[in-house]
Amino acid sequence: MSRASARLGAPRLGANVMGLALLPSALFFALFFFLPIGLMAVMSFLTGNPVVMPNVVATTRHYERILDDPYYFEVMWTTVRIGLYTTVAALLLGYPLAHLMARVKSRSLHALLLMAVLMPMLTGIVVRTFAWMAILSDKGVANQILQALGFAPMQLMYNEFGIVLGLVHIYLPFMILTLTGVIGRIDERLEQAAQNLGASPLKAFCEVTLPLSVPGILAGSLLVFALAISAYVTPILMGGFQIMTLPILIYQQISANFNIGFAAALGMVLLVLSMVLVLAYNHILAAVSGQRDLA
Amino acid sequence: MSARIEIVGVSKSYDGAARAVDDIHMTIEPGEFFSLLGPSGCGKTTTLRMIAGFEMPSEGIIRVGGQDITRVPAHKRDMGMVFQNYALFPHRTVRENVAFGLRMRKMPRAAIAKKVDEALAMVALTGFEDRMPGQLSGGQQQRVALARAIVIEPRVLLCDEPLGALDKKLRQSMQFELKQLQKTLGVTLVFVTHDQEEALAMSDRIAVLSRGKVEQVGTPTEIYDRPATRFVADFIGETNLFRGELVGTDGAPALRVDGHLTLALPAADGLSGAISVGLRPEKVRLTPGGAGAQAQGTVESANFQGGHVLYRIALAGNRHVLAQSPNDGSGAPLAAGTPVSLGWTPADLVILKD
Known part of the structure; x- marks a missing residue:
């Protein structure tokens, strides 16, 4: 075989192999992502489940019901609000730690920090949420300490605070790992150059590292927000059904009311809602870090 | 404008390990082109970073213009620095990069624009104001880094292997330009390099360093013709x-x-x-x-x-x-x-x- 033909053959073979390697993931996404979402979209416009009911017809009544009742807007807003609180809290808590992890010189300290961040992920969400309940419930550890110190007991769970706390605890590692990767790729000398030109360490951080880490802030926030608004276990356990979010509502419609069409419509609303927010967030951050209007 | 730099008994060790810089004494005269020359690991970059304020000496004193700056933070030292890989802000245009130091000094906008134009003209980059650093060649990036450092009219200009990443032809022409610019501005310039030809070609005086110690300080001809130590004789030429x-x-x-x-x-x-x-x-x-x-x-x-x-x-x-x-x-x-x-x-x- 001549060298020329080998060279011609190689990329075609490579492309074939890559295509082949992509096939499983393409199948996976088609079967378990696009198909269910498509089915859900169809179901949201039907009067019932066509598998068990022969005479279903097309309808928009599920969406009309959502639009007519302000209760559902309230649930939507609660869901988004919990998502926002969780994202902001995770960002504020996670950024300094991610910065430290990205900049720390000692390898052993870095490994230690990484382990501390990852360790909670080795325990199941349910277990961790029950642990929070033991701490935060009305007669829990936190309130007993408060009372022993002479303070009035506080309601620390069965409210949004408890849910957000539980969610932050679970999703913080996602924020930290995403941010660490991005901050670690920013050359430290850029901050030194800024300091050399007269910027205080804080100013140098704000002028250089912070705007350059916007892609990480964006990615981490989207990840945490998407996970938080679709969270189900933590809002149920920490909220004790006192706080209603869209995922809880959807679950109730399926398991208690058997109204699959309405549940599908709520699911579509959750999907559209998060997509709109993601696009808006992307747009705003891109404009803010538009990199030239800062100067 | 330019200042004398006095380095008195400066040492630097990390975590009690061997000294990266070991009891260095040198005086760099105002307006002098002074090179720190040595193989990698000889302490030349550490010395430069201590002058810039990015590292704190373990022992000793650094004075600039007669003032002890050993404990002064980097952003208050009023020195220009050209980094090895230029360290241009990738999210800022050429104009914003060069304007950065002036903006930190709270200079009025109009004055900044004028100074930036002058600095870019000095490094022959007029017309590149609105490019991003990523759109420039290595040589052009080097010039932006230089313009950014000199536009603040520093007392001292520090260069950490600024020409190391350029190809040979370009390096030679930049050597002439940098030397010319330094003489025009009359600024004290400390130049770190491992390239002995570069040091010999550009410097008024050279300090040859080895394992954290100064082997010899002298003019290029002294260093070449009358090397003091075996190391210097072997390292230079x-x-x-x-x-x-x-x-x-x-x-x-x-x-x-x-x-x-x-x-x-x-x-x-x-x-x-x-x-x-x-x-x-x-x-x-x-x-x-x-x-x-x-x-x-x-x-x-x-x-x-x-x-x-x-x-x-x-x-x-x-x-x-x-x-x-x-x-x-x-x-x-x-x-x-x-x-x-x-x-x-x-x-x-x-x-x-x-």
Whole structure:
């Protein structure tokens, strides 16, 4: 075989192999992502489940019901609000730690920090949420300490605070790992150059590292927000059904009311809602870090 | 405008490990082009970073313009710095990069615009104001870094291997430009490099560093012609090193290298015991034929380098000497195996400290 033909053959073979390697993931996404979402979209416009009911017809009544009742807007807003609180809290808590992890010189300290961040992920969400309940419930550890110190007991769970706390605890590692990767790729000398030109360490951080880490802030926030608004276990356990979010509502419609069409419509609303927010967030951050209007 | 830098007994060690910089003393005069030269790990970059304020000396004092700045944070030192890989802000345009230092100094907008234009004109980058650093070539990025450092009119300009990433032709032209710019501005410039040719070509004075210590400080000609130590002689250019026992008398000292070779030394005081001497290849005169002069040998190989020929000469006793002859256009270099005699004057031998 001549060298020329080998060279011609190689990329075609490579492309074939890559295509082949992509096939499983393409199948996976088609079967378990696009198909269910498509089915859900169809179901949201039907009067019932066509598998068990022969005479279903097309309808928009599920969406009309959502639009007519302000209760559902309230649930939507609660869901988004919990998502926002969780994202902001995770960002504020996670950024300094991610910065430290990205900049720390000692390898052993870095490994230690990484382990501390990852360790909670080795325990199941349910277990961790029950642990929070033991701490935060009305007669829990936190309130007993408060009372022993002479303070009035506080309601620390069965409210949004408890849910957000539980969610932050679970999703913080996602924020930290995403941010660490991005901050670690920013050359430290850029901050030194800024300091050399007269910027205080804080100013140098704000002028250089912070705007350059916007892609990480964006990615981490989207990840945490998407996970938080679709969270189900933590809002149920920490909220004790006192706080209603869209995922809880959807679950109730399926398991208690058997109204699959309405549940599908709520699911579509959750999907559209998060997509709109993601696009808006992307747009705003891109404009803010538009990199030239800062100067 | 420009300032004197005094480095007094400065040492730096990390976590109690071996000293990266070990008791350095030097004074850099105002307006001087001063190079810190040495192999990697010699402490030259650490020294520069201590002057810039990115590292704190473990011991010693650094003064700039008579003022002790050892504990002054980097952003209050008023020094320009050109980083090894330029460290341009990738999210800012060329104009914003250059304007950064002036903006930090809260200068009015109009004045900033004027100064930035002047600085960019000085490095021949007018018209590139709105490009992003990623859209520039290496040489252009280098100029932006330079403009960004000089636009703040610093007392001191620090350069950390600024030309290292450029190709050879571009490096040479930037050497001339940087030197010219430094003379025009009259700024004190501290230049870190591992490239001895670059240091010799550009500097007013050079400090040669090895393992955290200063081996020698001097002008390029002093460093090259009168190296103080074995390390300097070996590191700067090519050199033939000989080591042996002192023989002969005070009036006519000589160095007995081995049974075959004894070198007449220049008259000097206080010589005793084992001594090293250096001999530059270009000081060795080759004459075809076997007799006379200081030593005899045969050509082992000839390395034609255009302007000159570098010969490797085999001497008796399995010893080799490098000799450099100018290419005078008289024809092919001496063939391998040609017997030659080697000549030099005792004054060409430089006595070296270990």
